[in-house]
Amino acid sequence: MPTVFVLPFPAIDPVIFEIGPFALRWYALAYIVGIILAWRYMRALVRNDRLWAGLQRPTPVDLDDFVLWGTFGIIIGGRLGYVLFYNPSYYFANPGEALAVWTGGMSFHGGFAGTVIAIFLFAWRRGLSVWTLFDLAGCAAPIGLFFGRIANFINAELWGRTTDVPWAVVFPGAGPEPRHPSQIYEAALEGVVLFLVLRLLSHRFKLLEKPGFLAGAFAFGYGVGRSIAELYRVPDAHIGYLSGFLTMGILLSLPMILGGIALMVWAARRSNREARN
Known part of the structure; x- marks a missing residue:
């Protein structure tokens, strides 16, 4: 079926100035804004007494200190995840480029693992509940995911499969075929929808x-949203379909x-007394 309508790719320079x-x-601004807004949202959550029923939680000052730990976890984990999961042969041959984050290439799953490690270490150091x-x-991660996926769209990377839907986009560097704007799908699923679901639950x-x-x-929602989006996204050329x-x-x-x-089943079955220990 021929495409009825195709959206031209917006002429947005990836470099702001x-x-x-x-x-x-x-891309860098997306990380900065996402981290700052996520931090502010976490502070708002811990300040809202009615959400906790007296449960001990981190103080706003604890979260101020955690921002640096979390940022390092996201950046280092995201980069190493990309190196190990998506292009190990290239970086094993060129190890000097493994941490060159300015060249592009970040993995959410690597950033997730890095953040998990940062949380464990910070909670242990401060004597806080890791859970x-x-x-x-x-609760705050979807904010950063939203801005990150919008930046992917601006960079014209991680585009979708060819399609004839009326909102298809012709991406520069991806040939003349109209494609799914899969970055926008991910921004909606992993960002907006997941944030609203977690907001409702909290x-x-x-x-x-x-x-x-x-x-x-969050882990369940992200996994489902990402898997749905992958059905419309073109996998990395050097990996393809497994x-x-x-x-x-x-x-x-x-x-x-x-x-x-x-984790949800385990948490739901814990008694209130266990949760406070």
């Missing part, structure tokens, strides 16, 4: 009182889905 050798890119800190990070159902539940809900429709993104999301279910 340049001053000498310094260049501010939309409550996971819950707070999970505020309407007060599930911050069950440490670990919202962290599990088997049938299976992509690396789906494969890495499966443990998150299963782990998220297990």
Whole structure:
């Protein structure tokens, strides 16, 4: 079926401005804005007494200090995840480029693993509940995911499969065929929808009182949203499809889905006394 209508790719320069050798890119700005807004949202959550039923939680000052730990976890984990999961042969041959984040290439699953490690270390150092800190990070993470996927769209990367839907986009560098704007799908699913679901669970159902539940809900929700989006997204050219429709993104999301279910069940079954210990 021929395409009825195709959207031209918006002429947005990936570089916002340049001053000498310094260049501010939309991708970097997305990380900065996402981290700042996620931090502010976590502070708002811990200040809202009605969400906690007296449960001990981090203070706003604890979260101020955690921002640096979380940022390092996201950046280092995201980069190493990309190196190990998506292009190991190239970086094993060129190890000097493994940490060159300015060249592009970040993995959410790697950033997730890096953040998990940062949370464990910070919670241990401060004597905080690791599950409550996971819950707070999970509630706020969709904010950063939203801005990151919008930046992917601006960079004209991670585009979708060819299609004839009326909102198809012709991406520069992807040939003349109209494609799914899969980055926008991910921004909607992993960002907007997941944020609203977690907001409902935290505020309407007060599930911050069950440490670990919202962290599990985030892992499950992200895994499902990412797997759906992968059905419309073109996998990395040097990896392709692993088997049938299976992509690396789906494969890495499966443990998150299963782990998220297990964590929600475990958290829901804990008694209130256990949750406070």
